[in-house]
Amino acid sequence: MKKLVLSVVAACAVSAAAPALAADMAVKAVKAPVVAAPSPWDIAFGSAIMNDYMWRGYTQSAHRPSVAAYFEPRYNITDTLQLYAGMSAESIKFPNKASAEVDFYGGIRPTVGPVAFDIGFWYYYYPGGDSTYIQNGAITPAFKNASFYEVYGKATWTVNDLIALGGNINYTPSYLGTGAWGTYYSGTAKFTAPGTWFPNGIGAYLSGEVGRQELGTTDVLSVDGFAPVAATKLPSYTTWNVGVGFTWKVFTVDLRYSDTNLSRSDCALLTGDPGASPTGAGGALESRWCGATFIAKLSADLTLGALK
Template structure:
């Protein structure tokens, strides 16, 4: 009997151990992986004291607000398709008060290299032609609107300045702190002027370690960009007809705009979805060449060769613009994505 009791006890222990083992296997069984959702949406808004684009103010050195909406589709974890709609307040010579952007492209990633290829359209609704004559310098007839309206400083500007660019960008991430990039943009008609435009730049960014501000959640970075804008010759609309003594004379076939360098450097602070960016921007364009390029409605100067301080080969009037000069930019923005920020 004693042997039978011991045997029964042993069998019970083995059976219990097997049951316990079986229960443990069932307890740690992994749940099925969640279904991959390739869709995401990025959106945000910003306010700045000066909207500067490639070193040139788009808001007459006044405040500007902007917003964007960007649906994204992740083909794989390394390939993303996207399209976007954005808008910003501006102050243009043709009195357009808004910029509407429509864009789209593809962002493939290969290891530490992140690429971006796409097309960007810039639309400027609500513009008015300002010329002050019935024909341009090539003798081409202009609309009644162009003939009726004129800027006080003698600059001329088209009603429609909309244009598009194709672009290619690459960003290389060295580590959690350092990133470097290169950008290339091309358009056959910059700001609808008829002059082709090619912009290339290099960028750099240093992101402070997450421990810099302890557990506050505050982040910081320092970034900068150096770029060069090449420009072709405008159409005859922008040729100048001034023939006063000492001036360079008319340009019936258009103005060969001056190429220029631009650069910016700044520091930014991040907290959750918010970024405060403080930046210095400048170009090497003279006030005269800046005026010829921008048709700045606020440009001032004298039209006599003796007193004009901004006379250049393509700006014979002596009117000078400060739209391309040094600028301090403060920008507060919020950027979110539906898949992460809103969860």
């Protein structure tokens, strides 16, 4: 009996000491996994095909289909400040037979609260132009180098998840290489449909723009074999467009109506449409390059960061 009591006392002593011994044991620290900071660099790129390349109310592709592509590296200084530079290219059909439009651009995109700004520089390069073209069956002198640059500023106010309003201004000292200054300003609006309106990740929007292109006077056009063409005041005009778009993953289908208040004779003067012909009572050339147009565009846009 005495041995049994001693055994019970010993067992109780050991069990009482066990928690103390466990508490005194060293615990090995578990290191938290190291999470790499996201890279400030990203690249946006994409391409598009459209039935007509319309630019500020008139066609750049003679109302024929056009393809486009772009490549844009970006550097995010902070969540609200981005630097960017890019290059894009579009197929065109110019009177002076320039082979393509190649754009080089860059700028800065700061965001202040709900307002996103975009301030930058854009160079339109049109290689391969000629100094003459045929208009209405006659050889006509032309500005061979249509390349020019613009500086621009944009602001977009995201009112809420559905509505965004914007304003833009662009300025060039030599519009399409003619020597005439040009200022374009416009207002934009966009309504994005709630995500519950369409199934299977399909999105939709309604958007529009009203713009004004103010233009100055060209340089004197002097081409060998032709009498100098006097400096000409280019017609200023108003343009607008409205359309709907549908998105799915990286793809967008945009269906848009575009128009201007340019007369057909002013359109012929501004664009140099080779197909312009004298149809009015005064025999002035008239062009349909600036009239009401329907544009259908399919594009794909993505970023390298989204692919990771």
